[in-house]
Amino acid sequence: MDNSEAEEVKVLRWREKPARLETFSDIPVKDNYGPDDLKDIDYDRDIGDPGEFPFTRGIHANMYRGKIWTRRLFCGVGSPSYTNARLKYQIDHGASGIIIPPDMACNVDIEPDHPLAAGFVALQGAPVYCSRDTDQVFEGIDLCSTSIAFQWCDSSALFTLACFVATAQKRGYDISQLRGSIINDPLHQHFGWCTGGQPYSSPHLKLKLNTDIIEYCAQHMPYWHPVVINSYDVSQSGIDVFQEVGFAFALAKEYLRSALKRGIDINKIGSRVMHVYTSNMDFFETIAKFRAVRGMWAKMMKEEFGATDPKACRAFLTTHTDGYSLTYQQPANNIVRISLETLAAALGGVQSTDPCGYDEPYCIPSHKAALMSLNIQNLIAYETGVTNTADPLGGSYYVEWLTRKIEEGANEYLKKIEDMGGIIAAIENGWAVEEVNKAKVARDMEVEERKRLVLGVNELTLPEDEWVPVDIDRDSWLDDISGEQYVESLREFKQTRDLSLVMKSLDDLYEVARKGDNVLPATIETVKAGATLAEVLGTIRQANNLPYDPYDMVQNPFDGKA
Amino acid sequence: MTTHVERKTRILVAKPGLDIHDRGALLLCKAFRDAGMEVIYSGLWQTPEKIAAAAIEEDVDAVAISLLDGQPVPIFRSILEELKKKGGEDIRVVGGGTAITDRLRPQLEEMGIGGLKGPGTPISVVVESVTSFLKAKRKS
Numbered sequence: 001m002d003n004s005e006a007e008e009v010k011v012l013r014w015r016e017k018p019a020r021l022e023t024f025s026d027i028p029v030k031d032n033y034g035p036d037d038l039k040d041i042d043y044d045r046d047i048g049d050p051g052e053f054p055f056t057r058g059i060h061a062n063m064y065r066g067k068i069w070t071r072r073l074f075c076g077v078g079s080p081s082y083t084n085a086r087l088k089y090q091i092d093h094g095a096s097g098i099i100i101p102p103d104m105a106c107n108v109d110i111e112p113d114h115p116l117a118a119g120f121v122a123l124q125g126a127p128v129y130c131s132r133d134t135d136q137v138f139e140g141i142d143l144c145s146t147s148i149a150f151q152w153c154d155s156s157a158l159f160t161l162a163c164f165v166a167t168a169q170k171r172g173y174d175i176s177q178l179r180g181s182i183i184n185d186p187l188h189q190h191f192g193w194c195t196g197g198q199p200y201s202s203p204h205l206k207l208k209l210n211t212d213i214i215e216y217c218a219q220h221m222p223y224w225h226p227v228v229i230n231s232y233d234v235s236q237s238g239i240d241v242f243q244e245v246g247f248a249f250a251l252a253k254e255y256l257r258s259a260l261k262r263g264i265d266i267n268k269i270g271s272r273v274m275h276v277y278t279s280n281m282d283f284f285e286t287i288a289k290f291r292a293v294r295g296m297w298a299k300m301m302k303e304e305f306g307a308t309d310p311k312a313c314r315a316f317l318t319t320h321t322d323g324y325s326l327t328y329q330q331p332a333n334n335i336v337r338i339s340l341e342t343l344a345a346a347l348g349g350v351q352s353t354d355p356c357g358y359d360e361p362y363c364i365p366s367h368k369a370a371l372m373s374l375n376i377q378n379l380i381a382y383e384t385g386v387t388n389t390a391d392p393l394g395g396s397y398y399v400e401w402l403t404r405k406i407e408e409g410a411n412e413y414l415k416k417i418e419d420m421g422g423i424i425a426a427i428e429n430g431w432a433v434e435e436v437n438k439a440k441v442a443r444d445m446e447v448e449e450r451k452r453l454v455l456g457v458n459e460l461t462l463p464e465d466e467w468v469p470v471d472i473d474r475d476s477w478l479d480d481i482s483g484e485q486y487v488e489s490l491r492e493f494k495q496t497r498d499l500s501l502v503m504k505s506l507d508d509l510y511e512v513a514r515k516g517d518n519v520l521p522a523t524i525e526t527v528k529a530g531a532t533l534a535e536v537l538g539t540i541r542q543a544n545n546l547p548y549d550p551y552d553m554v555q556n557p558f559d560g561k562a
Numbered sequence: 563m564t565t566h567v568e569r570k571t572r573i574l575v576a577k578p579g580l581d582i583h584d585r586g587a588l589l590l591c592k593a594f595r596d597a598g599m600e601v602i603y604s605g606l607w608q609t610p611e612k613i614a615a616a617a618i619e620e621d622v623d624a625v626a627i628s629l630l631d632g633q634p635v636p637i638f639r640s641i642l643e644e645l646k647k648k649g650g651e652d653i654r655v656v657g658g659g660t661a662i663t664d665r666l667r668p669q670l671e672e673m674g675i676g677g678l679k680g681p682g683t684p685i686s687v688v689v690e691s692v693t694s695f696l697k698a699k700r701k702s
Contacts, residue, residue: 104580104631115609118640119633120580199607237585328682361681362660440585441592448685457682474663483633551607 024282025240033397050390054298056291058349059314063390070097070352071377076126078481080136083126094374097147101125109156111534112487121483131527134163148180155209157184162523181225191432192234198550203424205544211258216520228274232320235278237436238443246413250423270301270312279341280322288402290348318352319345326360329456332468334358339376346386366473497530505529506539513543572622576604576613583630593685614644629659
């Protein structure tokens with residue numbers, strides 16, 4: 001055989017250059033960075049040692065040497081008891097905290113029998129519509145040694161926290177010892193992933209209820225984080241890092257201003273406001289973002305809000321890895337993506353991580369995907385040495401330059417929102433939604449047009465039979481449990497209540513809400529009497545001259561029954 | 563000889579119930595428009611009844627449902643029932659998104675739903691599958 005005629009294989013990627021020379025957020029990057037790029041930065045003023053103002057390098061001097069960051073994983077599906085079993089599995093398999101998302105109906109303040117809820121109950125999160133549900137979610141789980149993150153964003157946060165307090169008190173816990181957080185960031189729901197908010201709702205009432213939670217926690221639950229600014233959800237639209245941080249700070253300022261008007265001490269709540277940001281595939285931009293946020297927060301607390309206790313100037317940060325970065329094609333690659341994103345968060349000095357499951361483009365995390373995501377967090381903690389010292393990348397010319405760059409750009413974007421009159425004004429004039437919707441389409445088009453390379457999607461694509469196999473279990477859990485079963489159990493619960501007690505407690509709540517007082521204590525009484533989510537929030541809404549239902553499709557079942 | 567001018571395909575992109583992940587729907591609106599269709603977008607929070615009413619009101623050829631979560635079979639069934647109830651049984655229904663699993667696809671096909679592309683499908687392929695489904699239905 002004559003070899004000379006056979007075509008030779010050419011290595012086309014030999015001497016390949018990167019397709020992009022910008023960060024994820026289009027920040028142009030130079031060949032290299034050096035001391036000249038940092039000449040305006042003063043170490044003590046702008047960076048500081050770990051544990052020292054402005055906390056750029058971390059909120060503790062020894063960081064993970066003192067305590068490894070909290071490792072969690074989204075868990076909530078099917079029913080409260082089913083969620084409980086999955087939580088116990090996670091705790092058994094290396095989770096050092098838990099995080100529970102609401103199902104889609106709780107998430108927007110309505111109940112399973114609502115016309116919009118058909119086909120959406122108990123699928124994407126835990127259904128929590130009465131305090132029986134929180135009893136079941138936490139059955140057999142110690143509430144003091146567990147850091148619990150509730151992902152309730154909207155006003156249902158008020159109801160869910162009330163249920164949790166009722167459950168804890170019933171079990172004899174002193175609620176001042178409880179540790180955890182609740183998102184309670186209702187304003188981002190008006191423009192984040194959920195375009196436009198609910199049609200019959202008021203951002204002003206939502207802000208008032210947000211402050212009620214902050215005030216209650218400042219008085220009764222000092223270790224609890226009553227707000228987690230949820231820029232993560234907004235970022236999933238595809239916005240850039242300046243927008244992600246700018247929106248977060250605009251939201252935080254609205255909540256803080258409202259809390260201060262209530263007379264709450266900034267030194268008490270400055271570090272109780274938490275933040276959740278995305279860890280995405282831009283490794284260095286992610287690390288720099290966490291560092292920039294800490295510096296910005298500390299300076300804002302001191303200079304603008306007048307915090308005098310440096311401890312109140314610390315930003316407690318958590319992260320969820322970037323769901324949008326994950327691909328349907330070759331899902332095994334997602335394990336690598338999640339690992340890198342989690343590592344970036346650890347290098348950025350976050351207090352907790354909550355990675356996606358590798359199967360996120362297909363479904364909520366299956367058992368195997370959940371286990372893998374727990375393993376990723378623990379593997380990084382135990383094997384990489386990232387826990388050895390605080391802020392290991394501090395002093396890197398590039399990282400310090402990028403940190404400063406993000407701080408400047410985010411401050412500029414924040415100023416734009418503040419000049420408009422703050423985030424509520426930006427919601428009401430439609431600007432915030434417009435900004436986010438632009439990003440939603442633009443980012444996808446860039447992948448479609450190959451301006452950004454995504455392995456297996458627009459570069460090095462493979463036929464499915466060549467994919468590295470990985471377990472994908474999209475819906476076998478539906479064999480065990482269905483949303484309909486939960487709907488039925490809620491109906492049964494409602495039938496066993498003492499209705500006169502429920503109505504009396506709702507009347508009391510109505511009066512408190514009319515007066516404009518903090519509604520959380522009265523809400524706790526209503527859930528102890530057996531009131532459910534829509535009944536509680538509907539009562540508060542009616543007391544504020546809004547329709548019972550945020551979509552105005554359902555009437556108050558107790559109207560005219562007094 | 564008269565030239566027959568074919569009317570542009572009119573399509574309603576809708577988000578049913580509580581599925582508030584609207585990135586896919588917004589992208590579809592753009593892609594259908596780029597492909598020469600007239601597109602109407604429902605916005606979020608649509609009941610099957612509202613979707614059917616809007617489809618008839620807007621005189622569309624097809625309704626496109628983008629579904630990231632929720633139970634597709636009962637959702638699509640209600641939309642078909644509402645269309646029928648309101649005299650819109652000639653309006654085609656197409657669907658796609660993460661909620662369309664392999665296990666559900668045969669059932670949805672049997673119900674007459676077109677498209678049924680899952681996540682990770684290039685947008686051009688989605689558009690092609692919808693246009694060819696509508697063309698085939700028009701001929702039949």
